[in-house]
Amino acid sequence: MNLPVLILAAALFCYAAAFVFHLWFFTRLQTHGHQPAFALLQAGFLLHTFYFAAEAVETGFFLPVSNLPETLAFFAWSIAFVYLTLLAKAQSESFGLILTPFLLILTGSSIATYHFANDPFVIPGNPLFVVHIVSAFFAYASFTISFAAGILYLIQSHELKMKKTGTFYHKLPSLEALEKLVFLPMIWGVILLILALLIGFVWSKYASGKYWLFDPKTVITSVTAAVYAGILSMRYIFSLRAKLGAFLALAAFCVLLAGFLGVRLTGSSHNELEKVKYLETLKAHPAP
């Protein structure tokens, strides 16, 4: 096992421990119990960051999505980044509890597939390409947070309606706070995803002479961006109910997930299996 994988395994261990702590404190009803869990999550995130640095040193370039394991690891890292930095004030046992399984599954899958992955491909040295990828992944991470907040909103709303005052009632944030966590990351996500799409279109124009190629990934990403933008416009223009908004956030995330996973079964140029061939053709048409 090489050094980057060892570091990623250590990060996975921290995420697993953070999950156990979150679960423990969630059920124990201890007010400030999430602090050790949160510290473990931070440690995992730090190790996760070192993993990319170690990978960059080993391969000689930085592009954390050059094969499947890296893509999964980068998705997990983006979620951790958005949660730990941009949403620092929203941290709670319940939110940590619902997000850590995502980190565990994604990071664990990354390690599991590491030895079966293709060699990372070297992409043309264009910073726009990196911005395209990073903004797309941060958009996915924001939508994941919005999805998690949507679940928590529906649970808390149900608890209050049914007049249950169990663990969820005590541990979950207020409906107002959860509503913000559904829609604020959704706004970031839409902006970032549109940015990623625009860069992709410009790239495509220079690479193949056309802005729009009927690539499955491009189509599904455009649909995802349109769905989320639609939810936001319904919310802010037509006063969509928060509860319905939370339901739609869940549905939209399913579209996103279908796109993220489904595209792997297609011949998309965004699929790693096709990327090498695709990038070879790109070399003949270097981007600006």
Next chain:
Amino acid sequence: MNLFTYGINHKSCPVEVREKLYFSPAMAEAAMKEMSGHGLIEEFFILSTCNRIEFYGTAQELEKVHEFVTGFLEDKCLVRREEFLPFVFYRENDEMVRHLFRVASGLDSLVVGENEILGQLREAFRLANTAGSIHAFLCRLLEKALKIGKDIRTKTKINEGALSIPSVAVELAQKIFGRLTGEKVLVLGTGEMGLMTLRNLKHSGAEIMCVASRNPETGRKVATEFGAEWMSAETWPEKMEAIDILIASTSAEQAIVRSEQIKLLMKKRRHRPLFLIDIGVPRNVEPAVNTLDDVYLYNIDDLKSVAQSNLKLRQREIQDSEQMVEEAVLNFKSWKEQLQARPVLQKFEKYLDDILEKELTEFMKETGLPESKKEKLRIRLRSKLLHHPHEKIKEASKTGGISKYLEALHSLFHLEKEESAEESRKL
């Protein structure tokens, strides 16, 4: 150093007796000043609240304390002892420390885990300091009591979850709207419970917008108290669009807030959440209102049920809190024992220093080593010789077996016993 506590509290003493023995802050300060000049009591403070009047102190002769404090109470409060003696409790030493720590933690309170007692204890501490009736020992004890009180509230959920109807209403409002920052409230009726809820909501940050009542005089009076607008019983629906919380507390015999009415209203409100608190009996709000999205309706029974559930939650935390109190009592006992052992240890250290000085001086003369070496050697020998006895005494202070070690030091090294006991008393 003997500790005692003498007092009455809500557990056994009826309010008619408690109110006769109540010490106002000024009375308590004067009493503490008077007590501090008395030979029998060394240090002293009074904790006087609506639920308890308790005297805490240190004295050499504990057997005289009970009678002395009883007489003091008779004199100060002008109450015959027959009236209050049956309700008096009295604790000494570790029991007194345990009681004080439980009081500070809210474990001895009428509403378990309540926070007010910590502020009241802090105030008693301040008054005793002003009166000069407490010194190093009780200062330390009070600091420890305040610390354990704070720790328990931080590390457990003993003070979480509202237990009264008004505070449950606030808790629920915070679960819906987050921290209350100007959420608008309308109250229907001027019933006592409704007004208490209103006070709690205002205190927590909500804005009281309207008071609607049939009686203009009472309604206007209440509205003025909360800085709100008075409305007649017919015109209040006009304001519904703007409000976030509605308290219905009228004696109307039929529901005055209808499901259809709220359904139409929610569209106009663009589905902003609405919290309805129905504390009227018979109910003032149609129960079907709760089936509407973004509307949360709680009637009096629902609020009571939340309070019951919170009470159960607090009771689960009591066990953890009691354990924390026991640890704190043990630590304080250990500190107290070590403090009392200090004179003997100082004698032993002096005894050791004398021997080391004498023997090392002779050794230096014989070997011709420089003086700087002597000091280094002395420090090393001293710390090695004392390390184990110090550790053993510290350990024994936690289990209560310190006296056998002190006895052993006396008899093995011929330390002067009487003088050490005298010094211990001074401490």
